[in-house]
Amino acid sequence: MKAAALPGALAARQPAPPAAGNNAPVKRRLPRVEAASIILPLLAGVGVLLFWTALSQTVSPDLPSPLRTWQESKRYVLNPFFKEGEMSQGIGRLAFYSLMRVMKGYSLALLFGTPLGFLIGLSKFASRALDPLIQVLRPISPLAWLPLGLVIFQRSEPAALFTIALCAMWPTVLNTAVGVRSISSDYLNVGRVLNLPRSKMFFSIILPATLPYVFTGYRLSLGIAWLVIVASEMLTGAPGVGGFLWQEYNALVYSHIILSILTIGFVGFLLDRLMGTIEARFKST
């Protein structure tokens, strides 16, 4: 469950150690390794561009080539925050709308998920009652929750937040519960022999001991929240990257679909990096 991070992101963070050569001094080898970690992804990127170009020239004439995509999108990228109306806004502004919506839904997920995780971790009773339910709710796609949200709330915005919160909270719930359960019994015994009152036991021992797990949950939850936002915007037509993607598909501006996809990937990557940094800070203490 914890290893569900982007493998690409992990690999990029830890460049391969230089091969141990006995006669070559380490100093000369290091720059070569760093160059490889830049050149190799560049080569892979060029490969994808070539494949994409070939695809657009041959089997799929509707697919805009990389060059055309750039020409039709550069206005949105070079001036990312312009606004000419509801239908025409810079990609940065659209991403900002999506991020704001994600943050609201994500906050709800943490607000409900964290206490639920502690409850399940601390109480055998709650764990027995809720574990099977969670196993059933967890694999439900956001596309299935959204219509239910619309039925319940009658409006698209709260329905989107409901969907994000409901889909994104599970990693937080499960990691928190696992964290509580894996607290060393030595730590708990120290608290017991000191006769710590229940509240102090929780805030001085259980909470800090669980925090690294909680933040792993928070990072995974944010990844899911960002996945869900696109689906929910596509269905509700709310302004944002996902809404823009669907609108441009309907307007037959296919290059903007690719622009949206790249933006979604890039923002998701940044979010994961951000949370990874915060998480590492909590793990080191």
Place this chain on the structure above:
Amino acid sequence: MNTPLLELSQLGKTYETPQGPAVIVRDVNLRVEEGEFVCLIGHSGCGKSTVLSIVMGLIEPSAGSAILGNREIDGPGTNRGVVFQSPSLFPWLSVVQNIQLAVDQVKPNLSAAERLACAKETLALVGLADEADCRPAELSAGMRQRAGIARALAVDPKILLLDEPFSLLDALTRMELQDELLRIWERHRKTVLMVTHDVDEALLLADRIVMMTNGPAATIGKIMTVPFARPRVRAELADNPEYYRARDSLIAFLEGQGTALPKED
């Protein structure tokens, strides 16, 4: 005869299992006098830690009674200072904050500054004055266990309970900490009940050595009064022919218990 500080009478612990009751220890009778240093020794899994856990208040006995200072033990409490096998310091707190957690618990009426001073004083006692603001991860294993001892002393307990406190340390550090514990004990003469499986450790530290028979259904086999005068010095003990006689007798008892496969505690 005056009343002992700690009195275990007919103490036993039995767990109900699907295969029927499993008797861990039975009929443990032991009186520990004020200021006495008593070591419990035996093979791994013989239930010596179970006896100690009952005194800690972490396990309820299923038979007999454990009386500490005229009161039946009915749960953990700060009149006992506990050192576990692993130092179990909280890594998110500094060393002094770890000690302060214990001080806060027993001296809630003092101001924060006084409690901090008290924690620092206890750290100085175990030679960690300069490491007060370090994180536990920055300390060596020996230093961490010193801090563990400081945390146990910080509650100013009637009795110190040590559960194989040096068994995870390397030989040199272990000797260093044994000497340190001896030095601290000579100064305060606090009552100590310590579980160990190290014969030399028991001979160096204890007034009496309680030998446990092998489990299941372990009990006290023999009690040896250690004849060496205090204060003790490791090097002098090594020159004493009596030391080897005592050592041989302890080992003979433990070997007489057979070399049955040790079970986990």
